[in-house]
Amino acid sequence: MKKAVVFTGAGVSAESGIATFRDSDGLWANYRIEDVCTPEALAHNRAQVLEFYNIRRRELMGCKPNPAHTAVKALEARYDVQVITQNIDDLHERAGSSQVLHLHGELRCLRSGTQPERIYPIEGWNEAVQAIQGGGRPEDHVAVWRQDEAARDAYGDLLRPHVVFFGESVPNFEPATDLVKQADLLIIVGTSLAVYPAAALALYAPPAVPVYVVDPKIPDVSALRNPVTCIAEPASVGMPRLAEELLRA
Numbered sequence: 001m002k003k004a005v006v007f008t009g010a011g012v013s014a015e016s017g018i019a020t021f022r023d024s025d026g027l028w029a030n031y032r033i034e035d036v037c038t039p040e041a042l043a044h045n046r047a048q049v050l051e052f053y054n055i056r057r058r059e060l061m062g063c064k065p066n067p068a069h070t071a072v073k074a075l076e077a078r079y080d081v082q083v084i085t086q087n088i089d090d091l092h093e094r095a096g097s098s099q100v101l102h103l104h105g106e107l108r109c110l111r112s113g114t115q116p117e118r119i120y121p122i123e124g125w126n127e128a129v130q131a132i133q134g135g136g137r138p139e140d141h142v143a144v145w146r147q148d149e150a151a152r153d154a155y156g157d158l159l160r161p162h163v164v165f166f167g168e169s170v171p172n173f174e175p176a177t178d179l180v181k182q183a184d185l186l187i188i189v190g191t192s193l194a195v196y197p198a199a200a201l202a203l204y205a206p207p208a209v210p211v212y213v214v215d216p217k218i219p220d221v222s223a224l225r226n227p228v229t230c231i232a233e234p235a236s237v238g239m240p241r242l243a244e245e246l247l248r249a
Contacts, residue, residue, distance in 0.1 A: 001078075002185065003079065003184050003185075004079035004184065005082050005179055005182075005185070005186050005187070005205075006075070006083050006189065007084045007086075007187065007188045007191065008068075008083065008087060008235075009193075011234070012069065012085075012189055013089050013190075018089055036049050036053075037052075038167055042160060049160075049161070053107065053161040060090070067240045069094075070240075071243035071244075072095065072243070075246065077247060078246070083101065084176045085103065086103050086195065086198050088107040104164040104170065106163075107162075108122060109121050110122055110151065110161060111160060113158045113159065114157050114158075177204045181204050185211075186210070186226075187212045187214070187242065188211065188213045188215075189213075189238075192215070193220065202226075203223060208227075210226065210229065213229070213231065214231045214238035215235070216232060
């Protein structure tokens, strides 16, 4: 079975109603990135950072996968599909995609502020009041806390959103490049290829691998050595069309 690597960006989630930080209105318009999405912001104004991600979780709970997400899932009928996403939502998972690698973290998870490998899924949207319960081991759960207390895990570590802030390294970038190197075809959907290092992922595809780009505004792909097919349509239109063609071929 051929391996199809699908690299998705904010344009895919935006069509489900998720605000992007480039929007001229909506959630991000009310905040400066420096105030809510940097390690310095977390250190100096933890309450505002946590509240911002509470709002984002609440927003996510009202959103559903769109036809682009379901089209990516549909490819699994014929391909070994690996999704690499810049998005921190769980819409690919909710659409049924079985292999999803998040480059920039996951909104529905928290992690230890000192031990980043300690990652905890949460229910609901409010970090301040949700008790996270897991298995019997301390590493599997987060202790119950009161609303006026900082959230800590069972080891006593302060928790933070499991997202990659601006200025932080991207731990999953190397695993993502390994996947792209193994691709038999690469699909790039809903990304401007402007955020690094993620924007450089396509450069790791072997030269003979066909690349498909789906976006209303086709990004600059002149650096690619590959055969490139551009579909200048929104993700929810172009991705289903491409999936149908690939499944029929």
